[in-house]
Amino acid sequence: xxxxxxxxxxxxxxxxxxxxxxxxxxxxxxxxxxxxxxxxxxxxxxxxxxxxxxxxxxxxxxxxxxxxxxxxxxxxxxxxxxxxxxxxxxxxxxxxxxxxxxxxxxxxxxxxxxxxxxxxxxxxxxxxxxxxxxxxxxxxxxxxxxxxxxxxxxxxxxxxxxxxxxxxxxxxxxxxxxxxxxxxxxxxxxxxxxxxxxxxxxxxxxxxxxxxxxxxxxxxxxxxxxxxxxxxxxxxxxxxxxxxxxxxxxxxxxxxxxxxxxxxxxxxxxxxxxxxxxxxxxxxxxxxxxxxxxxxxxxxxxxxxxxxxxxxxxxxxxxxxxxxxxxxxxxxxxxxxxxxxxx
Amino acid sequence: xxxxxxxxxxxxxxxxxxxxxxxxxxxxxxxxxxxxxxxxxxxxxxxxxxxxxxxxxxxxxxxxxxxxxxxxxxxxxxxxxxxxxxxxxxxxxxxxxxxxxxxxxxxxxxxxxxxxxxxxxxxxxxxxxxxxxxxxxxxxxxxxxxxxxxxxxxxxxxxxxxxxxxxxxxxxxxxxxxxxxxxxxxxxxxxxxxxxxxxxxxxxxxxxxxxxxxxxxxxxxxxxxxxxxxxxxxxxxxxxxxxxxxxxxxxxxxxxxxxxxxxxxxxxxxxxxxxxxxxxxxxxxxxxxxxxxxxxxxxxxxxxxxxxxxxxxxxxxxxxxxxxxxxxxxxx
Numbered sequence: 025x026x027x028x029x030x031x032x033x034x035x036x037x038x039x040x041x042x043x044x045x046x047x048x049x050x051x052x053x054x055x056x057x058x059x060x061x062x063x064x065x066x067x068x069x070x071x072x073x074x075x076x077x078x079x080x081x082x083x084x085x086x087x088x089x090x091x092x093x094x095x096x097x098x099x100x101x102x103x104x105x106x107x108x109x110x111x112x113x114x115x116x117x118x119x120x121x122x123x124x125x126x127x128x129x130x131x132x133x134x135x136x137x138x139x140x141x142x143x144x145x146x147x148x149x150x151x152x153x154x155x156x157x158x159x160x161x162x163x164x165x166x167x168x169x170x171x172x173x174x175x176x177x178x179x180x181x182x183x184x185x186x187x188x189x190x191x192x193x194x195x196x197x198x199x200x201x202x203x204x205x206x207x208x209x210x211x212x213x214x215x216x217x218x219x220x221x222x223x224x225x226x227x228x229x230x231x232x233x234x235x236x237x238x239x240x241x242x243x244x245x246x247x248x249x250x251x252x253x254x255x256x257x258x259x260x261x262x263x264x265x266x267x268x269x270x271x272x273x274x275x276x277x278x279x280x281x282x283x284x285x286x287x288x289x290x291x292x293x294x295x296x297x298x299x300x301x302x303x304x305x306x307x308x309x310x311x312x313x314x315x316x317x318x319x320x321x322x323x324x325x326x327x328x329x330x331x332x333x334x335x336x337x338x339x340x341x342x343x344x345x346x347x348x349x350x351x352x353x354x355x356x357x358x359x360x361x362x363x364x365x366x367x
Numbered sequence: 368x369x370x371x372x373x374x375x376x377x378x379x380x381x382x383x384x385x386x387x388x389x390x391x392x393x394x395x396x397x398x399x400x401x402x403x404x405x406x407x408x409x410x411x412x413x414x415x416x417x418x419x420x421x422x423x424x425x426x427x428x429x430x431x432x433x434x435x436x437x438x439x440x441x442x443x444x445x446x447x448x449x450x451x452x453x454x455x456x457x458x459x460x461x462x463x464x465x466x467x468x469x470x471x472x473x474x475x476x477x478x479x480x481x482x483x484x485x486x487x488x489x490x491x492x493x494x495x496x497x498x499x500x501x502x503x504x505x506x507x508x509x510x511x512x513x514x515x516x517x518x519x520x521x522x523x524x525x526x527x528x529x530x531x532x533x534x535x536x537x538x539x540x541x542x543x544x545x546x547x548x549x550x551x552x553x554x555x556x557x558x559x560x561x562x563x564x565x566x567x568x569x570x571x572x573x574x575x576x577x578x579x580x581x582x583x584x585x586x587x588x589x590x591x592x593x594x595x596x597x598x599x600x601x602x603x604x605x606x607x608x609x610x611x612x613x614x615x616x617x618x619x620x621x622x623x624x625x626x627x628x629x630x631x632x633x634x635x636x637x638x639x640x641x642x643x644x645x646x647x648x649x650x651x652x653x654x655x656x657x658x659x660x661x662x663x664x665x666x667x668x669x670x671x672x673x674x675x676x677x678x679x680x681x682x683x684x685x686x687x688x689x690x691x692x693x694x695x696x697x698x699x
Contacts, residue, residue, distance in 0.1 A: 263469040266422055267483050267539065268456020277482070278471045285473070357523040358472040 028353055028363055036346045043338055047331045048093050054327050058082075061327040062093065064104035064112070103328035105321075112332040116314070120336055121204020122192065123313035127302055129229070130236035131295065137237065138244025139287065143280075145245065146252035157245065165242040169301040173235045173308045180231055187231050190310035197221040204312075232309045236301055240294040247290050252283040285359075288352050292345035299341055370397035371579060372421070372547060375435035379416055379603075381652075382428050388652045390416055391603040392660070395678065395685075398547070401577035403570065405590045405611070407626065408600035411649055414583050417600075418549045421581075422461055423451045438547075460540035464552035466532040470524035476535055477520025480504045483539040507538040511568055530561035537565070541572060548572070551583045566591045587615070588630045599623050602650065602660040604675070609684030619684060619691040621667050659687070667692075 051061040059065070059082050065072050080096070081088040096102075102112040141157055148154040181189045192206045193199060197217060199209050206225045215221055255261060256279060264274045303315035310316065318333030320326075353359050379391040391413040398404050408414040420431055423443070436443045441454050463469055471479055481500045484507075489496040508516045511534040524532060533553060540548060550569060554562040570593035572578050582594060590597060590611060597615070598608040599622060607620040618624045628643040636642070647664040656662050658673035665672065671689045678685045 259463070259465075259468045260471045262424060263461070263463075263536075264471075265452065266424065266455060266459075266461060268452065268485070268543070269482065273482075278474065281473050282471065356473055358525045361525040 025354065025360060028360065029350060032346050032350055036342060039342055040339060043335060044094055044097055045090075047097075047335060048090050050331060051093075051327070056327075060106075062103055064106050064109070064326075064328040066106075102332045105329050106326045107324050107329075112328050115317075115329075116332050116336055118201045118204030119312060119314045119317050120340075121208070122206065122311060123204075123302060123306070123315060124340075125205035125207065126229075126232060126236065126306070126311060126313060127295070127298055129233045130298060130302075131240060131291075133233055133237035134240035134244055134294070134298075138241040139248050139284070141241075142245040142248025143252055143283075145249040146256070146283075149253060154249075158249070161242040161245040164238050165246075167238070169235060169239060170304045170308065172238065173232070173305055176231055176235055177308070187227050190308075192228055192312055193221060193225045197224065232305050232311060236298060236305055239301055240298055243290070243294055243297075244287065247287050248283065251286045252279065255279050255283045258282070285352075285356050288348065288355065292348040295344045295348070296341050299337055303337075369399065371400050371439050372396065372398035372581075373435050373437040374421075375433065377417070377420065377431070377433040377436055379413070379420060380430040380432075382430075383653070385653050387430070388655070389603060390652065391420070392675075394600070394603070394605050395608070396581075396598060396605075398579050398581060400546070400579055401573060402596060403573050403580045403582060403591070403594045404596045404598065405582045405584060405594040406598050406600060407584055407587055407590065409585065409649060411602070411652075412600045413603035414600055415551055418461060418551050418581070418583060421547075421549065422459055423448070423455050457543065458545055459547045459549065460543070460545040461549040461551065462533065462536050462540050462553050464555040465529075466536040466553075467524050467527065467529065469536055470527075470532060472524050474523075475520065476522050476524065476527070477504060480507065480520065480535065480539055480542070483542040485543045488543075503542075507542055508535075510541070511535070511538045512564060513538075528561075530557050530565070533557065533561075533565055534568070537568065541578075544576065545578065547579045547581065549581045549583070552585060553582075554589070555585070566593075569593075586630060587626050590615075599626065602655060604660050605678070605687055606661065607684065607686040607688075609686075613682075613684055617693065619679075619681060619686040619693065620688045621665050621690075621692060622661050623686075624692055659689075 051058045054061045057067060059073070059076060059080060060067060062080065063076055065076055067073050077083055079092070081092040100113045102116070104111050105115070141161075145154045145157040148157075177189055180186050188194075193210070197210075197215060197220070199206070199213050199215060199221060202209050202212055206229070207222065210218060210221045210225055213221075261274060261279055264278055265271075302313070303319060305311070306313045306315035307319050314333050314336050318330065318337065321329035321333060353363065374394060374396040376393040376395065377391060378389060378393055380387040380389050394413075394417060396404070396406075396417075406414050406417070416429075419425065420429075420436075421438075421443075425431065431444065433444060438454065438458065443451060443454070446454065470476070481504045484500055484503050486496075489499050489503075491499070504520070505516045508519060513519055513531070513534055519527075519531070519535070527535065537553075548569070553569075554565050557565070569580055569582070570591065573580050573593065582591070584590065594611050596609065597611045599606040599614075599620070601622050606622040607614060607618060614623060615627065618627060622645075625643070625645045629645075645664045646666075650656060650660070650663070658675050659665070659668075662668045662672040667690050669690065674689075676687045676689045678687050679691070681691075
């Protein structure tokens with residue numbers, strides 16, 4: 025397990041390093057001056073620009089330029105925004121919090137819906153409810169998220185008026201941004217209207233969370249159902265039945281843990297898909313997260329912000345994938361056998 | 368001899384795209400208490416299906432018919448699935464040729480072993496039951512010849528050798544003291560020394576606690592000396608059955624004779640001689656011969672063999688052949 029952990033971590037760092045190489049190269053491929061693209065300081069600000077030329081080794085070889093870039097990048101100096109002149113890294117952290125809040129809640133909702141429905145469908149195999157659940161999940165899986173989001177807004181926000189159309193919380197509550205996660209920020213704040221603010225935030229939150237959860241939930245339903253059906257065919261389940269164990273015990277103790285194994289393996293992939301959906305969803309719901317920030321920077325050709333947003337999202341996906349893989353290997357002993365013994 | 372397992376004319380038909388195929392054809396088996404009975408048959412002869420039919424591991428698409436399928440005083444075919452599971456779960460157990468696939472890969476061996484000890488046999492408060500369960504699990508492992516119980520119980524199934532996994536599945540199988548143990552080629556994947564251990568263990572269980580054992584093997588060389596009776600099955604038909612000694616010494620049926628001559632263990636054969644075999648190959652499921660299914664491969668087959676022979680009883684031995692290798696008068 026230690027060796028596997030090390031291998032995953034090394035892979036993580038190598039991938040992150042390659043990502044920095046890619047970001048560095050981008051500065052030269054983007055139109056305009058490479059140093060401006062990198063730092064967000066324009067050449068007409070002569071004094072600052074000249075200082076940066078020496079600081080970023082732009083009077084030296086490409087290699088030393090990369091080293092300087094890497095040094096600044098690691099120390100958190102990601103340049104400043106071309107449009108707002110604000111520091112990219114300090115801007116990023118609360119936005120990342122907002123995105124994480126949305127993704128974690130959506131993932132949790134997807135698991136809370138998907139896994140039990142999948143198990144239920146497996147129990148009703150080839151029954152009418154199985155067909156209904158599988159049919160619904162397939163059609164829900166085929167709906168593009170941008171369309172679904174707008175449809176939901178039209179129905180729940182505009183037509184029924186149950187929920188605000190966009191945003192995180194009513195600005196009247198005047199919540200200070202600390203972590204970026206609105207629920208956390210409200211709890212941390214000393215606003216006298218915490219309860220009302222919390223209710224308002226949840227009212228803003230549930231619609232985008234549901235929109236985001238639908239895709240991973242449908243994937244979970246299908247994977248859980250299929251893996252459960254496969255596990256129920258296994259010899260160890262049949263022999264447990266033959267030994268006279270109770271059906272509940274067989275399901276909870278033997279079938280479920282084994283059936284969840286491929287599901288856990290897929291969680292990383294699901295998170296990646298969720299992240300690409302979250303970008304669109306944040307734009308539609310005007311959610312102050314990394315996704316909408318990134319899209320806005322693309323419209324404004326704000327290259328330092330674009331780099332920061334790209335790196336944040338890519339690094340998040342990588343981190344989650346490695347974490348899922350490590351958890352998978354730790355929880356399921358025979359995965360380690362595959363890793364070590366059957367190479 | 369009072370049989371605790373009594374099977375008369377058991378047939379199993381599978382639905383295939385070419386119509387029904389009879390994989391087990393009017394099979395007979397009687398098993399007494401404490402007896403080891405060896406069932407010998409080549410692959411595809413339906414011997415594992417027989418075991419599954421006894422245990423009730425039944426696919427709903429199989430059609431099972433029998434004049435009798437009795438276990439003690441239960442008519443197994445008359446019971447519904449739930450009742451049957453209670454009876455077989457209490458009285459029967461089975462071990463397999465790939466024991467590790469019958470262990471949950473994500474659960475420690477100790478936990479699975481403890482779980483197979485019936486809760487009804489434990490008494491007292493929760494903590495006492497827990498301790499009792501642990502000691503009983505350890506005792507089970509000792510009985511199957513595992514000394515380092517603490518280490519083995521902490522392992523996962525993939526960390527066991529096949530021999531060890533088989534011992535553990537035997538321990539799990541005997542946890543509720545079954546009256547019948549079906550051993551389906553329990554030693555195929557094992558080296559000879561482990562094989563010997565497993566067989567000795569099974570023989571001890573049978574002799575010590577009156578457990579009946581139905582041992583299923585591929586060939587006659589694997590028949591252990593403790594086995595009192597033996598049955599030979601070919602393509603789902605019973606060929607010959609009787610006390611092991613008599614069948615092996617003086618077979619009535621050409622198939623038994625062929626199987627014996629194919630088991631070369633104690634014969635001196637010159638280099639480059641042709642080994643004795645039956646001509647032809649085992650027919651496929653779709654192309655079963657009518658009558659005696661050995662017919663096309665049998666060196667003694669004649670016209671009458673297109674009708675299935677009835678079981679003939681000669682003293683202790685029963686066989687299904689129109690032209691037995693010797694008559695009763697020659698026998699005594």
